[in-house]
Amino acid sequence: MPTDRTKFVLDEDRIPRSWYNIVADLAVPPAPVLHPGTGQPIGPADLAPLFPMALIAQEVSSQREIEIPDPVRDAYSLYRPSPLYRAHRLEKALDTPAHIYYKYEGVSPGGSHKPNTAIAQAFYNKQEGVKRLATETGAGQWGTALAIAGALFGLEVKVYMVRASYDQKPYRRMLMETYGAEVVASPSPTTVYGREVLAVTPDNPGSLGLAISEAVEDAATRDDTKYSLGSVLNHVLLHQTVIGQEAILQMEMADEKPDILIGCTGGGSNFAGLTFPFLGQKLRGEADYRVIAVEPEAAPSLTRGVYTYDFGDTAKLTPLVKMHTLGHDFIPEPIHAGGLRYHGMAPLVSLLKERGIIEARAVHQNPTFAAGVQFARTEGILPAPEANHAIRAAIDEALLAKEEGIARVILFNLSGHGHFDLSAYERYLAGALVDYEYPAEQVARALAALPSVG
């Protein structure tokens, strides 16, 4: 019998002791990562200028469980385990028989799920003698997380912040600087690639793909610096699985099994973090779930992209990975969910979509803000614009359950709070947010520039 409780809280000693690696449960291994120059599968030595060896080993591991080092668990204890909530008030407002649960990652010091991997990445870099990390940030959540992790483990952090977000969110920049990071708007005049882009398009709004190029160039050209990525890669998704492992225990406390799992997808990390431990059960035949990834219409890689090899960045500096992509030089419109403005998708999430193990849908930004506002007014938490995509789908599924008269159990990831996104809410409330049509021509142009592989 489900309980009437609102919050499901685990004690600190229930912070997971290992990360869950979904590769162990896949029938076919993921496609190899290819060298951008030769088109041949890459080895650890090719990645060594960018990442510490421990993370490279995790990137290619097929071991089911990877132990979480004590200093990482110790830093996790600042905010983990995160709470799981039953959205009683939202259910009532929707008058739905569905039971809606959400895992709230906004309790971390940065306000999102991103510290789950930032802490791990800072730890391994520090352990291998790295002094400085370079990274990109879209919404500012990832840069904030790495700035905090850098402060915790004694590393310098340089953040290339996508110009559109840099202008929309000055307080995010100030927060990163307060934690000790150096922040520049991307495209920036501090890299060769940034200068090239600015020469052609001085008012370029930037994109995650472009900021990644700048951060990779920074790391590749300095001996004391490695590169840190906040999403997409296998090791990043791996670190996020603490979310789903805790949620499995918390759903047991609630005495319910989710029918539907939902997460928003930018590069795929919070979605994977919640859903992969559940999907492991599904892949092993122990349970069945419907799993839905929700992305913006302005950057619909999973629903409209092509599943093929592409670069992770605009300047073609990264290795080639097989993923759903809109083309590496596609620049999405400046929607307010800055963390979802990415041309590609995590290879592991892409693979699951390709095999029909997960579903995907794309939504416009106005309906996502409508969902976020309804959520804030019923549950009290102001969600990040990225998370509003997950809330939109959760509400739509709850309304469908009402139409069908079925008491479905829905669990979604509330990946972060929106305290630094108030200018976006202000624009939404003033009716000034634009829903950008799917940019078919731009995508076609970007897809024409896909690299040809084998």
Ligand SMILES: Cc1ncc(COP(=O)(O)O)c(C=O)c1O
């Ligand atoms: C709150 C929040 N949710 C979701 C995302 C999307 O990233 P990912 O798909 O890696 O979870 C971001 C990225 O910045 C974010 O800040």
